[in-house]
């Protein structure tokens with residue numbers, strides 16, 4: 001199974017399955033002398049961790065990360081720093097319950113990866129989805145925690161902005177609310193509504209989708225490339241690579257199709273510090289595949305969980321029609337735990353492009369030019 005590596009200069013290779021001994025990744029290309037403690041990675045893993053509310057799977061995984069290599073604690077300078085060598089991050093699986101999956105061993109869950117894995121590889125780990133399980137995303141979140149430290153001044157925050165057909169009221173957006181409810185929702189009123197809504201979905205044995213918005217601030221102007229590594233394309237690929245993601249938008253995304261040119265193009269002025277100020281951000285912080293220095297705004301749509309208690313028509317691996325019911329533990333809305341995963345993937349893309357930018361053109365930007373140049 002190829003393609004387990006993300007990135008160009010900031011690269012990580014993830015390993016492990018849902019019901020294997022451990023998952024993790026090896027991060028290659030992280031610059032040396034960056035202070036790094038396991039606790040800084042753990043903060044982000046704790047946000048993604050299952051079993052923290054009745055709205056996510058009850059699988060109990062501490063997701064405790066160990067840094068196995070690539071760091072050094074120098075007693076002359078104090079504190080642990082990266083050495084520039086591969087950083088291996090290890091997370092043990094402790095709460096596997098293989099028997100939950102015995103009923104679906106030979107049947108394909110509609111909407112899950114079992115059928116396509118069998119078609120392609122002729123072998124698939126039916127226990128929790130094996131490599132297709134979102135347990136793999138813990139490795140991404142761990143790598144993302146390192147990526148965040150590579151771009152100076154970078155902040156990457158995510159929020160759930162829609163559950164099923166129910167959108168938040170953006171006028172009530174408060175980042176401080178995101179950690180005050182089990183949904184990473186920035187609208188406290190809608191978060192309250194989501195409780196009863198998702199309880200209803202869960203009790204009916206069904207599931208529901210969501211939309212997540214990720215905002216990256218402190219992104220220097222100039223990251224990205226104009227053609228095959230457009231920053232928007234790389235972000236879209238990284239976000240689309242998350243399990244269950246079926247759509248990605250940058251800036252105003254699909255809404256730009258209905259806008260007039262005057263309304264969509266972000267006007268510019270020179271600000272007090274002689275830097276350009278954009279009067280709006282419909283572009284989501286990217287023009288020509290290159291960051292403008294504005295906030296980068298990406299949204300992604302997560303489909304409803306395919307493991308549901310309600311019976312669905314399917315086929316088995318021997319070519320018979322049958323029905324399937326998933327009894328294992330699962331999230332009624334996987335979009336909730338996708339929030340820290342989306343943040344991590346955005347951070348990884350930005351760290352990767354920060355390093356590529358530095359490699360190609362050095363620090364800073366060419367603009368502004370002296371008159372006549």
Ligand SMILES: Cc1cc2nc3c(=O)[nH]c(=O)nc-3n(C[C@H](O)[C@H](O)[C@H](O)COP(=O)(O)O)c2cc1C
Nearest residue numbers: 112113132133134243244306307330331334337338
């Ligand atoms: C945080 C998270 C948790 C997930 N948990 C489940 C789950 O419990 N049951 C399930 O059927 N799918 C779950 N998924 C989605 C599957 O991993 C995904 O649908 C499957 O691998 C097929 O891939 P695709 O949907 O990208 O085509 C989860 C996704 C995410 C992001």
